[in-house]
Amino acid sequence: MKYEEFGDNESLELLKDTGSNILLTTIDDVINWGRKNSLWPLTFATSCCGIEMMQTGAPRHDFSRFGMEVYRASPRQADVIVVAGTIVNKMAPVLKRLYDQMSEPKYVVAMGACAISGGPFFLNSYCVVKGVDHVIPVDVYVPGCPPRPEALLYGMLQLQRMIETETIKSRKLRSASHNSK
Amino acid sequence: MDIQVKELIADEKQEYIINMGPQHPSTHGVLRLVVSLQGEIVKNIEPHIGYIHRGIEKMCESITYPQIIHLTDRMDYLSAHINNEAVCLTVEKALEVDITDRIKVIRTIMSELTRIQSHQLFWASYGMDLGGQTCFFYGLRDREKILDIFEETCGGRMLVSYNCPGGLMYDIHPNFQQRVKDFIKYFRKALPEYDTILTGNVIFRERSIGIGPLTLKDAVSYGVTGPSGRASGFSCDVRKHEPYSAYDRVNFNEVIYNEGDTYHRYLARIEEMRESMNIIEQLIDNIPEGSYAIKMKPIIKLPEGEYFQRVETARGELDVFIISDGNKNPFRLKFRSPNFVNLGVLNHISKGFKIADLVAIAGSLDFVIPDIDR
Numbered sequence: 019m020k021y022e023e024f025g026d027n028e029s030l031e032l033l034k035d036t037g038s039n040i041l042l043t044t045i046d047d048v049i050n051w052g053r054k055n056s057l058w059p060l061t062f063a064t065s066c067c068g069i070e071m072m073q074t075g076a077p078r079h080d081f082s083r084f085g086m087e088v089y090r091a092s093p094r095q096a097d098v099i100v101v102a103g104t105i106v107n108k109m110a111p112v113l114k115r116l117y118d119q120m121s122e123p124k125y126v127v128a129m130g131a132c133a134i135s136g137g138p139f140f141l142n143s144y145c146v147v148k149g150v151d152h153v154i155p156v157d158v159y160v161p162g163c164p165p166r167p168e169a170l171l172y173g174m175l176q177l178q179r180m181i182e183t184e185t186i187k188s189r190k191l192r193s194a195s196h197n198s199k
Numbered sequence: 200m201d202i203q204v205k206e207l208i209a210d211e212k213q214e215y216i217i218n219m220g221p222q223h224p225s226t227h228g229v230l231r232l233v234v235s236l237q238g239e240i241v242k243n244i245e246p247h248i249g250y251i252h253r254g255i256e257k258m259c260e261s262i263t264y265p266q267i268i269h270l271t272d273r274m275d276y277l278s279a280h281i282n283n284e285a286v287c288l289t290v291e292k293a294l295e296v297d298i299t300d301r302i303k304v305i306r307t308i309m310s311e312l313t314r315i316q317s318h319q320l321f322w323a324s325y326g327m328d329l330g331g332q333t334c335f336f337y338g339l340r341d342r343e344k345i346l347d348i349f350e351e352t353c354g355g356r357m358l359v360s361y362n363c364p365g366g367l368m369y370d371i372h373p374n375f376q377q378r379v380k381d382f383i384k385y386f387r388k389a390l391p392e393y394d395t396i397l398t399g400n401v402i403f404r405e406r407s408i409g410i411g412p413l414t415l416k417d418a419v420s421y422g423v424t425g426p427s428g429r430a431s432g433f434s435c436d437v438r439k440h441e442p443y444s445a446y447d448r449v450n451f452n453e454v455i456y457n458e459g460d461t462y463h464r465y466l467a468r469i470e471e472m473r474e475s476m477n478i479i480e481q482l483i484d485n486i487p488e489g490s491y492a493i494k495m496k497p498i499i500k501l502p503e504g505e506y507f508q509r510v511e512t513a514r515g516e517l518d519v520f521i522i523s524d525g526n527k528n529p530f531r532l533k534f535r536s537p538n539f540v541n542l543g544v545l546n547h548i549s550k551g552f553k554i555a556d557l558v559a560i561a562g563s564l565d566f567v568i569p570d571i572d573r
Contacts, residue, residue: 061224064251065569066276068228069320069357073346076339091224104569109229109250112221138269142258164357 046185053097053123054178055085060096062116064103067130067164071102074167086174093119098177100170101156104132104139105147117154122193125181127173128156131163138163155196214242219557221250227324228568232545232557239553244546248539252572259532264290264499265363267532272358274536275570277317278512280309283362285519288443289508290364293501293523300445301489302366304482307445308379309349309361311475315386316345317513318468321565325465326397328562329406334397341389348378364499366492379483383476390472398469407462411548411560414459421544425515425537426467427564431459437511449481464563500527514538514565538570 021027063071075081075089090096093116105113117124128150131137136148150156157180160173184192215238220231229250235243255274259267264286271282284306291298319342326334346356352372353359361368397403413423418431428435436453438446454470456463501523508519515537522531541564549560 060222062222064229066273066358069276072320072324072335073339073343076343077336078340078343089224093222104251104253106250106252108252109221112229112250116222138273139253139258142261143254144257146253166356 043185050182050184054181056088056097057084057086057125057174057178057181058088058090058095058097059086060093060099060116060120061089061091062099062102064101064105064109065132067102067133070164070167071100071129071170074170079167079171081171081174084171084174084178093117094121096120097123098125098127098174099154100127100129101133101150101154102129102164104137105150105153106145107147108145110147110153113150114153123184123189125158125177126150126154126156127158127160127170127177129160129162129170129173130165131161134159134161213237217554221247227562227566230542230566230568230571232561234554234557236554239555241549241552241554241557244549244557246542246545248542248568248572250572251569253569255573256532256534259529261528263527264501264529267529268362268364269360271534272360273569274534274573275512275514275517275538275567276358277320277567278313278514278517279358280306280313280361281510281512282517283360284310284444285508285510285512285517287362287364288510289506289519289521290499290501292508293504293506293521294364294495294499296365296493296495298366298493299489299491300487301491302493303445304486305367305371305491306362307449308479308482308486309359310444311478312345312348312379314475314513315472316342318472319345321468321513322393322397325562325565326403328558329403331397331400331403334393337389337392337396341386344382344385348375348382351375351378363492365495366490368492370491371486376483376486379479383480383483386472386476390469393469398466404462406556406559407465407563408460410461410552410556411563412458412460413544413548415457417544417547418459421547422540423515423544424540425511425513426454426471427464427541428515429454430456430463430467432457435516437509437516441509443508443510445482446478449478451478461559461563468565498527500525501529512537514567514570515541534573536570536573538566538568539573542566542571 081087128134133150136146139146140148158173158177160169162169215236217234219234221229231247233245234241255270267286268283271286272279275282319338323335323338349359350356352375353361413431415432418428418433424435432455434455439453451474454467456467503523503525506521510517517537518535520533521529524530549557
């Protein structure tokens with residue numbers, strides 16, 4: 019992704035400028051380069067968005083161009099959990115446990131209207147979690163019902179962009195704030 | 200010595216219980232199976248459902264009929280168009296609306312395209328369940344082509360919401376006929392590839408022939424419908440027995456096998472893709488002229504009474520039952536979803552087989568979990 023296309027360049031610059039010396043920045047750059055190009059998603063799909071996630075991995079859109087093709091069945095090996103689909107009250111504790119089982123650094127992408135806010139089930143439903151961010155901290159939201167594969171790819175590229183800006187310091191702060199949630 | 204032998208016997212009798220799911224790649228969603236094992240042999244399966252229960256039936260009681268269509272998309276999302284059609288047909292039946300031939304034919308073509316893309320995904324994921332990663336790529340490659348056709352006409356890729364009570368949302372795209380013809384031409388050549396890759400594969404045949412047999416008697420008593428039921432010899436195709444839309448004017452065979460094992464459930468779906476292509480070919484060249492939607496009242500109110508409609512989705516028989524009290528929203532709406540009923544037979548046919556076969560058997564019943572829970 020080009021620099022100009024990234025929506026929030028100011029905070030990107032601010033993050034890059036503050037709080038680290040040359041040595042640490044260089045190490046961070048190397049680590050971040052490795053991390054962002056090998057994001058392994060967890061095979062986690064509750065409903066329709068899961069099919070679009072499969073389509074994203076399929077030949078036309080091809081996740082693997084960006085180093086994300088290795089779907090892991092176990093949360094212990096996964097880096098990113100793409101919450102694809104509705105989360106209901108019975109599923110919420112399971113999702114929380116899956117998130118807790120993942121090892122740091124871990125990222126969450128909320129894919130589709132249901133994961134963002136409850137979507138079509140926001141009104142009148144008695145058992146849908148109104149947004150997955152009530153359960154686990156979310157990094158990237160991908161709107162749509164279901165989002166097109168291109169939209170998911172764009173969301174994942176934004177996540178890569180976010181990882182690029184991380185420093186050792188910010189990572190520690192981030193995980194501390196997430197764990198206290 | 201005696202004690203040791205006794206302990207061994209006790210161990211053999213002991214049942215070992217494992218949880219499969221809710222997060223498990225081969226349950227195709229969030230189904231949880233509590234499996235009792237003796238060694239490697241499956242003794243009992245207890246499915247736990249409700250991990251994706253969104254209360255769609257209850258939600259339907261508080262929204263209007265045109266709104267219900269959009270919720271039915273999200274039940275069995277691989278037969279989205281057919282689910283929409285079921286509700287539309289029920290509402291049209293209740294209001295005694297005569298829809299034009301054009302609507303009927305377009306609906307039938309779209310339904311059959313939906314069925315093909317659903318079976319393509321079944322083939323892709325079933326191959327992957329049994330260890331053939333290649334199937335995933337071939338199946339989804341061809342599925343994209345159907346999604347393109349949908350996108351051009353309906354605006355949506357998967358959840359099309361193309362139907363509305365009284366007709367269709369929009370007319371078909373000018374390219375529609377040509378693109379469907381191109382697709383059929385392409386897929387007639389691509390389908391033999393599927394057979395080469397998976398159907399004739401020795402490992403696949405070893406793992407599927409004779410596994411999880413379901414007799415005709417059991418299929419009828421458990422109410423297993425769709426390709427899974429027809430593989431056991433149960434003639435249950437609603438398109439044949441109670442034709443709706445334009446199915447009464449096309450010639451097609453009901454795919455029936457008598458063996459009822461995993462392999463034939465798989466084969467029934469492959470053959471159905473061929474039959475669907477035959478149906479589309481008969482209709483695509485002569486879509487009648489006419490209006491694509493009948494003008495309905497802005498607020499649709501069904502007269503008091505009970506209404507019922509059966510349709511054949513890609514997984515079996517979907518029934519819609521509406522009780523109306525004369526208001527703009529139904530008093531009660533019940534979906535008889537094929538997956539929920541098909542799930543019931545899983546315990547019966549997997550008993551006595553190995554745990555590894557359970558993946559093959561559950562895969563061949565082709566579950567869509569949000570349709571089970573609704």
